[in-house]
Amino acid sequence: MHKFILILLFVLSLFSCGTDTDTGEFNVGSDYLALSNKVVLIDTVTVNMSTINFDSLATSSKGRILIGNYDDPVFGKVKADSYFQLSGSSYALNSVGSDTEATNYVFDSISMILKYDKYYYGDTTRVQTFNIYRLTQKVKPNKEDSQFYNNSSLAYSSESLGSISFKPRPTQKDSINIQMNKEFGEALFQKIKKREVTDFDSFTEYLKGFVLVPENSSSSNVIGFSVSSSKVRLYYSKYQSDNEDASNVLDFSILDTSKQFNSISLDKTGTVLQNLPISSSNLSSTLTNNQGFIQSGTGVACRIDFPNIKQFKNISTNGAIVDAELILKPVNNSYSDKYPLADSLTVYVGDNLNRISGTLVNSAGSSVYGKLSQKSDEFNENIGYSIPIGAFLQKEMLKQSDSRSALILTLPGISKSVNRLVLADQKHLNNKIQLKIYYISY
Secondary structure: OHHHHHHHHHHHHHHHOOOOOOOOOOOOOOOOOOOOOEEEEEOOOOOEEEEEEOOOOEOOOOOEEEEEEEEEOOOEEEEEEEEEOOEEOOOOOOOOOOHHHHOOEEEEEEEEEEEEEEEEEEOOOOOEEEEEEEEOOOOOOOOOOOOOEOOOOOOEEEEEEEEEEEOOOOOOOOEEEEEEOHHHHHHHHHHHHOOOOOOHHHHHHHOOOEEEEEOOOOOOEEEEEEOOOOEEEEEEEEOOOOOOOOOEEEEEEOOOHHHEEEEEEEEOOOOOOOOOOOOOOOEEHHHOOOEEEEEOOOOEEEEEEOOOHHHHHHOOOOEEEEEEEEEEOEOOOOOOOOOOOOOEEEEEEEOOOOOEEEEOEOOOOOEOEEEEEOOOOOOOOOOEEEEEOHHHHHHHHHOOOOOOOEEEEEOOOOOOOOOEEEEEOOOOOOOOOEEEEEEEEO
16 A cells, blocks of 8 residues: 555656646646646556445336346346236226116227337347236235335236237337237126226226236347336127127226336356345455446446545645546447447445445536447447546545445446446456546645
């Protein structure tokens, strides 16, 4: 540690006797700094990387049905089931004014219509298969916060009410249509026809909800569908009607978004993450091939620590960190068209137990994000996420207590997607972290 301080003092002294035209000169544009003040660039500070796993992520009320699974070559087996409760705008057959008139209607068919919301992850050229199951447990969220989480689940029947095998076309088609079990549809129709189901309470007492579950043998992709536009549609018509186009429908939709959630799991067996500890601990990048990991949906996040930042107080009696840039680079060959890089990183501040205190902010109090640069170059050296962290490091340097805060990195849409990212640490052979700190002595 003493060697570290002496090096910084030596670097600082190189600029202390220069002129205003020295290459070490840096005008930070602050009123209280004279142009003759010297700013030195320090880029040899230790940065530690590790991987953490949040206890749970709230996945209800996110507006997306997430369904599918795939085998990730780095993270393991990813699986997303979606649970939801339905309700109808009406629970009566069309223009039924009497029991006699109701007998004129007959059941035709029932189907689930899922509208793409354009989100997908994995290989959409491969077939995905999933089934529809009927819930046997009411959709009641957590009493404390009215939420469901990525590790939540509800009991359901083992009998499939509908199945589909398809190649997803989320950017080319509008929706998919799954034909459902006729016996199930007929039974629901008769409940409504006989007025045994007349309102939301009697409907949900009879039909608690559904869960969409991908088949284990299908490992290819995860697809997003719109909560607001997806529905179950029941078709019925008049008995022996001459009009073939006289079919009527009853639609049942997800009107209460808090009663829809995605259960997202990750089987890490056999991967470098299989020993990922509980949420209050972390797995050092030195134990994971000098890499840190992020995955939405499953709660995997990357932690960045700056163990020596408080030593900057010893450089000068009057000094400050006026700016700093952290550049994090994805590991070569860890991303592709199938596993694309996100455009940005969400950055939080956490304590030693990985408890989040808030998002990273700049000196003006505005949230700060990691922005992806994808400038073309032969060896991908310019591809990386840049995060301005000057205000954060200055605050850490001036702390009077022994506590230290860290940066916790996630991807956007952490609760409604399964995107992932592999980052290189400071000792990685390629794609090393870069930290540039601009320090001024005045």
